[in-house]
Amino acid sequence: MNKQNVTIHVNGEARTANVEARTLLVHFLRDELELTGTHVGCDTSQCGACTVHLDGNAVKSCTLFAVQAEGRQVTTIEGIGKIGELHALQTGFWEEHGLQCGFCTPGMIMSSAELLKTNANPSDEEIRHALEGNFCRCTGYHNIVKAVQHAAGAMSSTQAAPAAA
Ligand code: FES
Ligand code: FES
Numbered sequence: 001m002n003k004q005n006v007t008i009h010v011n012g013e014a015r016t017a018n019v020e021a022r023t024l025l026v027h028f029l030r031d032e033l034e035l036t037g038t039h040v041g042c043d044t045s046q047c048g049a050c051t052v053h054l055d056g057n058a059v060k061s062c063t064l065f066a067v068q069a070e071g072r073q074v075t076t077i078e079g080i081g082k083i084g085e086l087h088a089l090q091t092g093f094w095e096e097h098g099l100q101c102g103f104c105t106p107g108m109i110m111s112s113a114e115l116l117k118t119n120a121n122p123s124d125e126e127i128r129h130a131l132e133g134n135f136c137r138c139t140g141y142h143n144i145v146k147a148v149q150h151a152a153g154a155m156s157s158t159q160a161a162p163a164a165a
Contacts, residue, residue: 008069010035011079019066026050028066029076037077037106041135048134051107052076058114060133077106080113088151088158089113098147100138107134112148120156122148 006023007016010033017032029035029052038061041049050061053075061074081087089109092098099105108131115122115130122130127148128141136144 004067006066006070008066008071009073011075017066021065021067023066024062025052025054025064025066025069025074026061028069029061029074035076035078039103039106041103041107046133046135047104048107048111048131049104051110051134053110053114056114056117058111075110077109080109087113088154089116089148091154092147092149092151093144096143096147096150098139098143104134104136104138108136108144112151115148116152116155120159121152124149 001020003018003020005016005018006028007014008028009015010029015033017028019028019032026038026040029038030040038052039049040062041047045060045063048060051058052061053059054064054069055073081090086094087109089112093105093109098108111131111134112127115127119126124145127145131144
């Protein structure tokens, strides 16, 4: 099988692997880079568990070949927070019990992060709409919505806080 080198900037670091042209981005991340926080929950591109950011936009990484991400910026759940700190969304899911088994959670967080970039204070309806491509088999979604609102509140109060003298 024909293989080729692919270099993708993942969580701020250039990562190269020799892969088959048919290798999906999600398998590049999980199998080649061992970034197993990005999950595979279906084989029909529907569940959203594989969501990552590609050049800042949320995408389902099972719908792209790794070679299509050549030279581009990918952020996974492992890279969303600052080193040693949880992202506000990770804290929100923790505080509001936004997960049970947690399988959907990385994808939920990556999709929610994209929403909060353009809408700092989303309504219930806007959150549900933004997450309609992410399925959860456990929670019933109510606490997921609360988790995103928790994060939105924390992020806007951080931004509103006066700079230290
Ligand atoms: Fe289900 Fe990608 S693994 S949408
Ligand atoms: Fe189990 Fe969402 S917490 S699938």
